Amino acid sequence: MTITTGPVSGEILDILDDPAPSRPAAGNTPDRSTLPGALALYARWEKGQWSVGDVRVERDRETWAALRPFAERELGDALTELEVGEVCVTRTLSALVDHAPTDDDRIYLCTQLADEGRHVRFFQEYLTTAAGIELDSALDEASAYGQLFEPQLVAATSRVRESGGDRGAWYEALVGYHLITEGVLAAAALRTTRVLAQRYGLHALHEGLGNVARDESRHLTYGLMAARRGVDDGEHRELIARCYLSGAELAARVMVNPHKKAITPVMTAALHARARQLTAQWQVGLDRAVRQLRLIGLPGLRDDVERSWSAAQRRALAEYRERWDTEHPVVLAA
Amino acid sequence: MPEDQQAERVRELVGAMSPLGARTVTSSDRVVDDLGYDSVAILELALALEVEFDLQAIAEDQAVDLLTVGDIEQLVGQLARKPA
Numbered sequence: 001m002t003i004t005t006g007p008v009s010g011e012i013l014d015i016l017d018d019p020a021p022s023r024p025a026a027g028n029t030p031d032r033s034t035l036p037g038a039l040a041l042y043a044r045w046e047k048g049q050w051s052v053g054d055v056r057v058e059r060d061r062e063t064w065a066a067l068r069p070f071a072e073r074e075l076g077d078a079l080t081e082l083e084v085g086e087v088c089v090t091r092t093l094s095a096l097v098d099h100a101p102t103d104d105d106r107i108y109l110c111t112q113l114a115d116e117g118r119h120v121r122f123f124q125e126y127l128t129t130a131a132g133i134e135l136d137s138a139l140d141e142a143s144a145y146g147q148l149f150e151p152q153l154v155a156a157t158s159r160v161r162e163s164g165g166d167r168g169a170w171y172e173a174l175v176g177y178h179l180i181t182e183g184v185l186a187a188a189a190l191r192t193t194r195v196l197a198q199r200y201g202l203h204a205l206h207e208g209l210g211n212v213a214r215d216e217s218r219h220l221t222y223g224l225m226a227a228r229r230g231v232d233d234g235e236h237r238e239l240i241a242r243c244y245l246s247g248a249e250l251a252a253r254v255m256v257n258p259h260k261k262a263i264t265p266v267m268t269a270a271l272h273a274r275a276r277q278l279t280a281q282w283q284v285g286l287d288r289a290v291r292q293l294r295l296i297g298l299p300g301l302r303d304d305v306e307r308s309w310s311a312a313q314r315r316a317l318a319e320y321r322e323r324w325d326t327e328h329p330v331v332l333a334a
Numbered sequence: 335m336p337e338d339q340q341a342e343r344v345r346e347l348v349g350a351m352s353p354l355g356a357r358t359v360t361s362s363d364r365v366v367d368d369l370g371y372d373s374v375a376i377l378e379l380a381l382a383l384e385v386e387f388d389l390q391a392i393a394e395d396q397a398v399d400l401l402t403v404g405d406i407e408q409l410v411g412q413l414a415r416k417p418a
Contacts, residue, residue, distance in 0.1 A: 068351070069385075070378045199374065263381070266389050267409065269400045270380030273373035 035225040035295065038108035041218050045111040048218070050211045052122045060130040060204040071200055073263065076133060077142075078193040082212075083123035083135075084143035085186060088150045089177065090116045095157040096173055099165030101226075108222060115215040122208050130204065144257035145185065149250055152176060171230045172243045178223020180247035182216050183292050185254060188284040190216065224295045231297040241301055248289045248305050249312035255282050256316035256328070264329040275333030282313065340387070340414065341407040347386065348403050351379050361404035369403075376400070389413040 036044075067075070093113050100106035127133040140146040156173040163169045190213045197205040230236040262278070265271045286309050293301050320328045335343070341361070349359040354370040365371045371379065383389060383406070390413050400406055 068378050068382065070374075070381050196374075263377075265377060265380040266384055266413065267380040267400075270377050273376050273380075277373060277377070 035228060036221060037225060038102070038104040038222065041222050041225075042104070042108045042111055044218055045108075045115070048214060050118075052118060052125055052208075055122065055204050055208045055211070057122075057126045057130045057204045057208065060126075060202045061132075063201050064131050067200060070263070071196065075193065075196055075200070075202075075205075076127075076131060077260075078189055078196070079123060079127055079131065080133070080139050081143050081145050082186065082189055082193070083120065083127060084140055084146040084150070085181060086116055086119040086123055088146070088153060089181065090120055092153055092157040092173075093177070095160040096170065096177065099160055099170055101167070101170070101229075105226065112219050112222065115219070119212050119215065122212065126205060126208065130202075142260065144254045144259060145181075147259055148254050148257075149176075149181065149185070152250060153181065167230075168236060168239050171227070171236050171240055174223060174226055174230075175240055175243040176247050178219060179227060179244065179292055179296070180251050180289075183220045183223060184248070184251045184285050184288050186216055187213075187220065187288055188255070188281060191284060192281050224292060227296040237298075240296070241298055244293075244296075244298065244301065245304055245308050249308045251285060251289065252282070252309045252312035253316040255285050256313055256320065258316045258320040258323055258328075261324055262320075262329050264326070264332065271329055272333045275330045278330050335414075337411060340410065343386065344383070344407045344410050345403055347382055348379060348406060351375065351382060359403050361402065361407060363403045365400055365402065365406070379406075383410055387414040 064072075064075075090113070093109070093116060097106055097109040097113060100109055124135055128135060133139075153173070153176050156169070156176050159169040160166070160173050190209055194206060194209045194213070196202075197209060227240055230240050263274060265274055286306070289305055289309065290302055293299050293305065317328050317331055321331070345359050345361070348363075348365070348369065350356045352359070352369040353372065353375045357369075359369060363369055365376070387410055389410065400409065
């Protein structure tokens with residue numbers, strides 16, 4: 001038995017859930033035309049507006065207060081990670097907007113910046129109003145994304161600014177931002193958290209996360225389209241491949257999160273359940289990292305990504321043992 | 335805590351945390367088939383039992399399958415810290 005990590009109620013949350021776009025049109029080459037452009041994504045944004053106020057997060061307050069400790073910790077940790085990630089992207093995305101390759105890209109990216117602001121507001125409202133969690137620097141310190149990935153994203157977007165919009169630096173930031181942060185980490189976290197929200201009857205959370213996931217779907221689609229453009233131009237293919245590999249390694253480490261002591265039940269059956277649950281979450285991340293490759297025109301990178309991911313995971317598990325002087329629950333249960 | 339009281343408290347917790355809703359359970363009730371426990375519910379129950387009985391880890395070869403409520407009672411009996 002594991003937590004279901006697929007789309008809730010069979011809905012398609014993003015382009016990776018839809019088998020059609022990733023199906024090769026001829027031979028092994030995916031059809032680039034299946035990815036909408038910046039103009040089409042802008043049009044989708046106009047039609048997909050939602051409001052944090054309409055979600056009425058306060059309706060979850062009583063249900064949250066009655067959560068058992070395990071559920072409270074799992075959901076609290078997941079929401080904290082999502083909030084820290086969203087705050088980080090609102091601070092860094094403007095470098096990609098300022099130096100976008102075309103006006104259509106820039107206008108689309110402006111809509112994304114507005115989305116990210118709305119997501120921050122949603123997660124902060126939910127954490128403070130429904131969950132009663134205080135927003136302070138302790139959240140940043142406890143966040144795997146904040147500790148491990150944010151410095152890399154800040155450095156990448158700084159290079160975009162400092163270089164005056166060097167296209168290679170722009171693609172490097174795009175890969176870290178759209179494909180790894182949004183396409184792998186946020187997508188995996190949103191799925192798992194939405195499943196838990198549904199399980200525990202947190203209706204406002206489930207609705208809000210669905211809205212966020214739809215926005216993220218547009219963001220990811222833009223990232224796939226833009227990265228594909230960079231791959232196809234030939235000049236940035238190797239750079240994008242290299243950034244993708246290093247991003248995937250970092251994502252694997254974030255998902256293990258050696259900085260935080262994991263829940264490790266002493267009862268064997270529960271320990272195995274926990275290990276299966278974590279392994280399933282990690283697998284969602286890896287699956288997404290692999291499935292994106294075809295859409296960005298780098299299907300041949302699959303084996304490298306799988307190897308890099310596994311190696312990074314093993315290093316993170318060793319780091320966990322070193323830090324906590326005990327094995328990670330996934331290792332204990334193996 | 336005497337063993338019979340401990341077993342009774344285990345049954346109370348298992349019944350209270352059943353995903354099918356709080357209910358009275360017996361030692362022969364099956365955790366998954368009769369009480370609807372899945373992996374998340376088993377985790378929740380295990381952590382609640384750890385807090386309630388201050389459970390210690392056991393070696394893998396001492397582990398038993400948790401098929402029935404009685405299996406959990408037996409396991410808690412093995413794992414609960416005995417007063418010095």
